[in-house]
Amino acid sequence: MAKLPLDVQQALQRQAPRLLKNKFKKEVDKKFKTIKSEMVKEFLQLPVTQELMQGPNAPNISGTLGGVTNLFAFIGFDKGDQPVMPIIQLLENTSIQFNKELKQAGNIGISYNVNLPTAEQIFALTPMPWAVGRSWAKGIETGISGLGYLLRKNSRGRSGSAIQSRVKVRGGKFKNTAYISSFINKYKKKFKELK
């Protein structure tokens, strides 16, 4: 294949980023929005999210409690609480910020940053209802004691009907599962591959 003259190559290198900036921006932005929407949709479909969103009467679809009671009651939320809302809000706030055009040889395009929340940011916004400082979202991954459940039971079951289980629910019943960290890592990778 014939090679472009050097001066043409240099002119292209100089002018193309500026001329193609808007086109690149538009294309990347479109792909970003698609991934973001897919991310929020997937988060809403995670079994842990689904179970918590259904409140005190949900079945234990996440399998974390062997079918005995459910996460909402086990963690000790009050009826009406919406524990996953702060996470959804954070995911919805994920944004893309376009920077300058790329000017290195061989690269034509525009650089960008995606402001995806970190797992630590999510943990900071998801306090246990009975002990601010501990995160229930982290607990889903590392283990949760049955303390919240017992406390709510002692205070006459503010979580609603699910707390009335006759089975003695204890921390040992809880089976931790992947949740926020792996989810964020997955989308961090996806956003990194945006082209």
Added chain:
Amino acid sequence: MKEQFQHKLTTSFFLWFDNFLLTKGEAFSNKTGDFFYYSDDRLDATYKAYGSPYKQWVTDSSITGATVPSGVYIGGNFSGRDDGVVLDFDNGRALVSGSSTDLTITGSFAVKDFNVYMTNDTEEDLVVENKYTVNSRLPSAPYNYISPYDDVVPAVFIASSDSRNSPFALGGMQDTQVTMKAVVLAEDPYQLDGVLSIFMDSAEECINPIPMTGYPTTELGDLKNNTYNYVNKRNEYSDEIKFYINGVTTSRLSDRDRKSLAHDLYVGFIDFDVQQHRYRFN
């Protein structure tokens, strides 16, 4: 079974925790007072138990200002280990050889502000279901002995939680991460704030691995070799790969939930992320 990683971590963490609280918080008070006779079925006939009103005396002579006893006064005369006295630091008592049950015994010792226990109990057992004797460190007459063996509060209960290995370096080195959890049961918010604050600042501390043989007390609760100094003990193992406190989270039981408990204690939680880079089975 020979000692494994988890055994060493548990011993090392426990000894470090105790020393850190006593050093950084000066969380002890020196006491002088009478000891009271009581019968103890678990002891053989060699000893008679004379208890002080406080459990868990300070064993660590590296703690500046703390009185670590080496004996007691029987009828006004000092009697030490050479005279047949065993000091049970954990139960706060002196075990005296012989059959006399009417001795007049006094002594001086430093008592911890918080008893420290390793536990297998769950958080719900510790906070909701267990019943505790409050062994207040504030003097209130009439004095009497404190019953041995049962856990008393104020106290910190330490337990090992989840642990995981992930590949770290070529050659099989692992990044081992263990969560150590502590439940704090305090008499008042000042005590609780103090403990939580001290350990919040323990992030990035390094802990020397001390094997189980380095544990300072005997089966009777007295000091091995009659002395224990954490700093000296730690320095014996300074060449080994240390445990690193990668992060600490502190939290307290909300006031609303505290009111639903059967006791009036203030409850806090400390979660330590402990890390060590190591080869498996080492």
